[in-house]
Amino acid sequence: MFISVFGYSLWNPVIWLIVFVIMAVVVYLFRSRGQEQYKRDTEQTRVFLSGEEVPGAEKVNIRAHNIYWGFFETLKKYYMVLVKPHTGIINDYVTWLVLVTALGAVTLYIVG
Amino acid sequence: MSTLILHSPILIIAIPLLVAFLIPLVGRASEKARNTLVISALVFVEFLVILLARDVFVNGIHVYTLGAVSADLTVPEHFIVPVRIILEVDGMSVFMGLITATVSLAAAIYSIAFMRKETGRDNFYTLLMLLVVGMFGMEFTGDMFNLFVFLEVASIAGASLAAFRLRFADSAEGGLKYVVLSSIAGLLVLFAIGLLYSQYNVLNMAAIASFIQYTALDKIALMLLVGAFVMKLGGVPLHMWTPDTYTVAPAGVTAMLVAASQASMYALFRTCFTIYGGALNLMTVGWIIIIFGILSMFIGVTMALPQTDIKRLMAYHAISQSGYMLLGVGVGLAVLGNPEALNSYGITAMIGSIFHIMNHALYKGLLFLTAGALFYVTGTRDLNKMGGLAHKMKFTTVFFIIGALSIAGIPPFNGFASKVLIYESVYQFSPVLSIIAMVVSILTLASFAKAFNSAFMGPELPQYANAREVPKSMIIGMAILASVIVFFSLCPGLVIDWLVEPAANALVNQGLYINTVMGAVVP
Numbered sequence: 091m092f093i094s095v096f097g098y099s100l101w102n103p104v105i106w107l108i109v110f111v112i113m114a115v116v117v118y119l120f121r122s123r124g125q126e127q128y129k130r131d132t133e134q135t136r137v138f139l140s141g142e143e144v145p146g147a148e149k150v151n152i153r154a155h156n157i158y159w160g161f162f163e164t165l166k167k168y169y170m171v172l173v174k175p176h177t178g179i180i181n182d183y184v185t186w187l188v189l190v191t192a193l194g195a196v197t198l199y200i201v202g
Numbered sequence: 203m204s205t206l207i208l209h210s211p212i213l214i215i216a217i218p219l220l221v222a223f224l225i226p227l228v229g230r231a232s233e234k235a236r237n238t239l240v241i242s243a244l245v246f247v248e249f250l251v252i253l254l255a256r257d258v259f260v261n262g263i264h265v266y267t268l269g270a271v272s273a274d275l276t277v278p279e280h281f282i283v284p285v286r287i288i289l290e291v292d293g294m295s296v297f298m299g300l301i302t303a304t305v306s307l308a309a310a311i312y313s314i315a316f317m318r319k320e321t322g323r324d325n326f327y328t329l330l331m332l333l334v335v336g337m338f339g340m341e342f343t344g345d346m347f348n349l350f351v352f353l354e355v356a357s358i359a360g361a362s363l364a365a366f367r368l369r370f371a372d373s374a375e376g377g378l379k380y381v382v383l384s385s386i387a388g389l390l391v392l393f394a395i396g397l398l399y400s401q402y403n404v405l406n407m408a409a410i411a412s413f414i415q416y417t418a419l420d421k422i423a424l425m426l427l428v429g430a431f432v433m434k435l436g437g438v439p440l441h442m443w444t445p446d447t448y449t450v451a452p453a454g455v456t457a458m459l460v461a462a463s464q465a466s467m468y469a470l471f472r473t474c475f476t477i478y479g480g481a482l483n484l485m486t487v488g489w490i491i492i493i494f495g496i497l498s499m500f501i502g503v504t505m506a507l508p509q510t511d512i513k514r515l516m517a518y519h520a521i522s523q524s525g526y527m528l529l530g531v532g533v534g535l536a537v538l539g540n541p542e543a544l545n546s547y548g549i550t551a552m553i554g555s556i557f558h559i560m561n562h563a564l565y566k567g568l569l570f571l572t573a574g575a576l577f578y579v580t581g582t583r584d585l586n587k588m589g590g591l592a593h594k595m596k597f598t599t600v601f602f603i604i605g606a607l608s609i610a611g612i613p614p615f616n617g618f619a620s621k622v623l624i625y626e627s628v629y630q631f632s633p634v635l636s637i638i639a640m641v642v643s644i645l646t647l648a649s650f651a652k653a654f655n656s657a658f659m660g661p662e663l664p665q666y667a668n669a670r671e672v673p674k675s676m677i678i679g680m681a682i683l684a685s686v687i688v689f690f691s692l693c694p695g696l697v698i699d700w701l702v703e704p705a706a707n708a709l710v711n712q713g714l715y716i717n718t719v720m721g722a723v724v725p
Contacts, residue, residue, distance in 0.1 A: 103613065103692050103694065154586050158648065180382055187386060187387070187390075187429065198487070202483035
């Protein structure tokens with residue numbers, strides 16, 4: 091099914107919006123059949139950690155550098171190679187510009 | 203109204219230029235008067251761009267010859283080549299003009315509150331207007347040397363704006379990197395223009411296109427231009443300045459630097475499709491651009507993932523998204539000489555990429571503005587120090603979600619609309635390239651899920667107990683971009699039919715571009 095031929099068809103955003111609205115209505119119906127005695131900011135809503143003391147918000151919050159640790163550990167070698175050229179030194183940036191332009195010019199001269 | 207439309211190309215460039223020089227005078231009288239002048243000028247320019255766009259899409263290419271008896275007198279009597287500076291606005295130029303106008307307006311409104319605590323605001327708005335002048339000039343000009351001039355105007359204004367907040371040590375470094383690399387890129391462009399002028403004795407783009415023979419010197423000039431423009435748009439491996447500069451610039455300025463990088467991308471496409479066109483080795487040059495695209499996509503997103511500085515993360519994503527545009531247009535260029543392939547998937551690839559240019563300018567601009575909002579409230583860009591901000595910054599959270607889902611290519615947002623066109627068309631050219639593009643989208647979603655979780659999710663942190671939503675002008679600036687994104691998301695077909703497809707056809711139709719200026723003159 092190609093969009094250029096058939097238009098967005100199933101990917102039409104209006105269809106997605108209608109589906110989202112229907113799902114939102116279904117979710118609301120499920121929630122409305124929940125516990126009526128539920129009250130916010132009371133003992134009912136306190137976090138329970140098997141009787142342990144609950145740490146403060148600062149300790150509970152997951153920090154950005156902890157996220158995807160496994161991904162970065164697996165690709166350690168890739169990142170070692172990738173990060174190396176990003177020296178932050180402007181001389182290196184200029185070298186890249188000149189070398190890539192020269193390489194491209196030679197390629198075009200030889201290949202056409 | 204017809205006079206306004208006739209002179210609109212030069213007015214769109216001249217009005218911001220005039221306002222840039224008036225700002226220091228008006229700013230002495232009153233800050234409110236200065237802000238009103240800036241916003242009014244940009245609103246009027248937006249109106250002019252819309253008028254011009256309508257004229258171009260209905261009546262065809264709009265030429266404007268500076269200093270001539272009539273605006274469409276491109277080749278004077280007794281001459282066989284154009285001798286004046288000509289502004290030639292086709293579908294692609296005016297498409298880029300719409301992006302520039304919208305992003306500039308949103309960024310200027312946003313900056314009213316964001317820059318309130320900074321000193322030297324008159325200088326800031328003067329430079330902002332000069333950056334706008336540079337961008338419009340690059341997009342509308344039909345003259346190579348004029349392109350160089352406006353490239354330099356945009357580069358210097360952009361670098362000055364990036365380094366504006368000198369109280370931060372890294373601001374000067376970011377601005378310096380941008381200005382040094384832009385100067386060298388400008389010199390490469392000037393050298394290329396010199397090579398072309400020495401052979402063909404003309405500077406007009408249409409005239410060069412009609413004379414070009416793809417000699418050895420032309421090949422060197424092409425690579426000089428490609429290298430310079432790829433560096434300006436932040437393409438890998440010439441991208442390293444991008445995170446350094448985008449991170450330190452004020453948020454509104456970063457959004458405009460993104461739009462400026464798209465203006466450089468436009469210059470690259472104009473060079474390849476219009477100036478060189480069918481003369482060059484389409485498959486070779488097409489693959490060079492595709493390789494730049496693939497490298498940008500993959501390296502951009504993998505470098506973004508480990509970042510904990512939110513603006514640096516977004517800057518790497520800007521590099522990655524530029525890769526999609528290079529990929530699609532590269533495929534279009536590679537099959538330009540093959541009518542069957544061009545009609546089957548080439549034009550679709552170009553439509554997807556050109557649509558992606560506009561979508562990217564909008565959602566990346568929005569994301570940088572939300573990053574600015576986070577910095578405004580928390581005083582830091584470090585995601586490790588943020589958390590639970592969704593409790594206090596509801597508008598910013600919603601705008602971030604819109605931007606993040608768009609950039610990740612999640613339906614029904616506009617990012618998906620352009621990406622699916624690129625996936626489908628590039629798949630027919632090479633399935634591997636399309637699969638790489640899809641993997642990059644998944645990694646983009648992962649990256650923004652990380653950023654969203656770190657900044658907005660989780661319990662309220664005690665240090666942000668007194669945090670509040672950002673001022674109204676910043677919300678309005680973000681809302682302008684978000685509402686355009688939502689509109690594009692709901693009506694992608696409309697945008698493609700009215701804006702994108704004419705732009706793609708304008709790029710492909712080199713003959714019409716040449717004939718509009720050169721007419722029936724035989725060199």
